[in-house]
Amino acid sequence: MSELKDGLYPGMTRTDYEAIEAINCSRLKHFKKSAAHAREYMLHPAPPSEAMDFGSAFHCAILEPERFQKDYVVAPQVDRRTKAGKDTWSQFEELHRGKELLAADDFDTLKGMRESCMSDKVVSELLSSPGKNEVCAVWTDLVTGLRCKCLIDRITRWAGWTVVLDFKTADNASPPIFSLAIAKYQYHEQAAFYLDGLKTLSDLPRKWLFVAIEKKRPYALACYELGEAELALGKEMFQAHLKQYKSCVETNIWPSYPSGVTTIRLPKWSFVEDVE
DSSP: OTTOOSEEETTOOHHHHHTSOSBOHHHHGGGGTOHHHHHHHHHSOOOOOHHHHHHHHHHHHHHOHHHHHHHEEEOOOOOTTSHHHHHHHHHHHHHTTTSEEEOHHHHHHHHHHHHHHHHSHHHHHHHHSSEEEEEEEEEEOTTTOOEEEEEEEEEEEETTEEEEEEEEEESOOSHHHHHHHHHHHTHHHHHHHHHHHHHHHOOOOEEEEEEEEESSTTOOEEEEEOOHHHHHHHHHHHHHHHHHHHHHHHHTOOOOSOSSOOOOOOOGGGGSOOOO
């Protein structure tokens, strides 16, 4: 798997993707804090959290509904502190060995989120139009010469465009709040990195769209496109992080915060007096 040639590989599993020897945006984003933090993430990645497990189940429910029906089951609500509860749970695990277990509440939430996606005109068209899901891209960065990779939720043709679609779960998917999430989690860096990789493989015009959907009723969603300035900033970020990563690998020096004494500045808003 690590010897894959540059190109696109639809339908790739997360396990196979992780086995590819290349840098991805999940690692690069940690350089915003420091190279030392990025290295720590690479050497000791955190185990999947409940939020990450839910996100994986959500992507499967939206993009691979048939596999979701086959691989996910609703766990029984039993008290495993009792003998009867332990017996019921043991029988259930034996019957569904190898499958992913979902709490009943999570299953209902995922069902509601999928229904919300399918009832939205634009999102349902993006999901039903010709395309491929879970598309792995592998390329060689033209500036640094580094091998890069990404795993794209969906690539499709819609409204005359080749669209790169990325689903994000959110507590609040409204424009002012989701824009803060984009900045906080560096989604614009991710978008620019993915689009640059695709452009390296094939220099065609593409449109990047986020589908942000809330995890609570009424499972409100919105479809967002990044502006040119936001994508340009994201490109600056990933290019700087790629160069820093290359330098760290070559020198085996992974600095954290500035050494010595640094003058620190307060944000501008702290100098503004409160007016009552």
